[in-house]
Amino acid sequence: MTNTPLLPSILLVGCGKMGGAMLEGWLAHGLAPSVVIDRHLAELPAPHRVVRSLEAIPADFAPDIILVAVKPQKANGVLAELAQHFPNATLLSVMAGRTIASLLAAYREGNAAASPIIIRSMPNTPSALGAGMSGLYAPPEASAEQKKQCDQLLSAVGKTVWVDQEGLIDSVAAISGSGPAYVFLLAELLEQAGIEQGLDAPTARALARGTIYGAGQMLHQLPTDAAELRRNVTSPGGTTEAALKVLMASDAWPQAVSTAIAAAVKRAKELAS
């Protein structure tokens, strides 16, 4: 654990792939005493605790932020239960698609008098390595302190951007929330193509992964436009140009990426309630 100040205390509801990735990063940064609810997590280093249900939370535990990281389709029951224990909580949702209005309605199913503040975010799994990229949206009624605490949590595991319209969180989900999967697919396809071209599997894997890492580092460290970095690789009449003619054909990557992102945004809208 480092000497950086403690992050806000959290009640993390759902410690799967995304909740777990963030928790890994937070534990490395120093998290105020926090509680995780998930049936699949065995234990946590003290002073943090894992419990199986809300009833098992210590009565005097009052988290700064309740972070909801269950599947969007499974949230309603959890929210209704949370509302009975924490009627005026600050909730940070990482759930794709689910709107603040739908989350509030589910909360009030459990306690009609509940008045939580709900902030939405869309992190990604590189958060586990401190290399996350998150978007956040807060409604006008959220206080500066509530926004600051949510930003602190996500900044501790990567970079953050705020959007000023709730609907744009769906665009964030499509680009950076789902984005690591697109990059991992590229790694798979490059590796496979390397094998097709005669490389042995470990060599193809090392080349594919090392290349994505190196290109990512260039994008991370240099202010240069991606297009210029691409042109720097592309010798006139050379090998890259031959490959890019295929990939950059209007019906290839430009169309496929645009259509894929639109499909992700559409799915987020379908998950709204």
Ligand SMILES: NC(=O)C1=CN([C@@H]2O[C@H](COP(=O)(O)OP(=O)(O)OC[C@H]3O[C@@H](n4cnc5c(N)ncnc54)[C@H](O)[C@@H]3O)[C@@H](O)[C@H]2O)C=CC1
């Ligand atoms: N996986 C990713 O890369 C990202 C996921 N998200 C969002 O994160 C949320 C979780 O997704 P994943 O982590 O991928 O799913 P997951 O299935 O890996 O994790 C969900 C976790 O919630 C737990 N859970 C289910 N019901 C519960 C309950 N009533 N109380 C406490 N825990 C409960 C499950 O045991 C599981 O560990 C989703 O809403 C998703 O939209 C957001 C950004 C990226």
Ligand SMILES: O=C(O)[C@@H]1CCC=N1
């Ligand atoms: O696939 C999903 O719905 C979640 C949200 C972004 C990444 N994983």
